[in-house]
Amino acid sequence: MMVTATNAYNKRMDGRNFDELREIEAKVGVVKSADGSAMFKIGDTIAIAAVRGPRDLYPRFMQNPKGGILRCSYNMMSFSVDERIRPGPSRRSREITLVTENALMPAVDLSEFPNSVVDVFIEIVQADAGTRCAGICAASLALADAGIPMRDLVCAVSVGKVGGKILVDLNKYEEDYEDGSSDMPVAFLPRRNEISLLQLDGGMKKEEILNALELAKKSCVEILEVQRNALMGKYKNG
Amino acid sequence: MGLIIKEKEFVIPGDIVAEGIDYLPAGGVFREKDKIIAGQIGIVSVDNRLIKLIPLTGIYKPKAGDVVIGQVVNISFNGWSIDMGFSNLALLSVRDATSEFIERKSDLSRYFDFDDYIVAKISNVGKGNLIDLTMKGHGLMKLRDGMLIDVSPSKVPRIIGKQGSMINLLKDLSKCQVHVGQNGKVWINGDNCEKLIEAIRVIERESHISGLTEKIEKLLGGR
16 A cells, blocks of 8 residues: 655554554463463454473473473464465564563563473464564463463553654554654563563654553553453353 | 452462462462462462462472372383373382382383383472372372373362262262372273263363262263
8 A cells, every 4th residue: 555645644544542452352272282372363463372381391401400491482374464474484583582582581480390391382373563462462371371370461562653653553554654653562561560572663762762661551451451351261160 | 458359269370469468378379579479370269378379270280199190201220200291200219119029120111111101199399390209009000901081180179079079979970990190180991981081071161060069970870
């Protein structure tokens, strides 16, 4: 779609308010064979996460006798975007795997499981921006579903500046906005009030970043409610 | 101050269960400064000053004294490695395996071979999750024939029941042999096991519903 060159981004393409998230849907226990799993859908972005373990870790030199390790994997399915992406690891997916791992690490406590590993597999089924955030939200639900000891749940959302406006949860159109768009994925531990992921693509002023972070924290609390309801949906009645 | 989430309420990781120093954290919860916080999905249980979670999910966590069902995955010179569904293997040493005298350098697979299933008791859980098993005790043995079904470890207490009431009911009505491991493995043997499996699945699915015993009685007694 061609974007006309106007400076003001007064209204969002999909009619949302600037502090409004896309529609969220979360479901726990979608992969029956895994120890824990979850689906997290935000707008047109869908992520599925499966957790296996704690289980024995091989190769042996990776084992840590002081506590278990967390091993993530992020992958976009070849049909998740308009043009087919080549399956298999890429530079981008390796980066996201790393930041996801670092975002989840402060929330899990694997000291009870020395020499073992908890595997987290994140698959992006459909991508419309904010896939790493959706992946982290799904992974945190899946970890809780697997019964891994956790200090907190992790909520993640992207904030950014599009056409001079600070807004939350960018979609693909906003991310590609021609007149300047910067987006900043944030992962947040709501109870501990800690940020475990912060990346920035583009440029923002200091005040803008602070405003955006406030917006991200506010939105993460909304996401937490969705996550809580998803977990209750599976466990409360059984 | 005090309890924030009442007893028998549902919690998710990160929920603040209690504030202040009046309570002590036990299994499934932890203390952070003056707050007691849930670390798992579970139901809050308060015993005097002790707060713990009854976990609704998660793998089996070994405890000394638990009877478990495991599989032989490795034989070393001084014992067997047993997989019981935990992240680490458990060790059954020759000394604790039988009351027979086993000569040095004898072939240990004569006693328990690869892939054999055994009922054993956890004698000790050491640091770094070194788990010792023993076969000396009542009802501990190697399993032959029969079949093994997996249940969620958190539902095992319901399958056993108060003082073994449920498991005795299952045994009496189905006329099958049943062994339940705390690690969520149930071994059954006998004719007409289908009804029994169904009954176990019902217990697993409807463990929170009252009047479960009557339902199981009806299910098994009706044949």
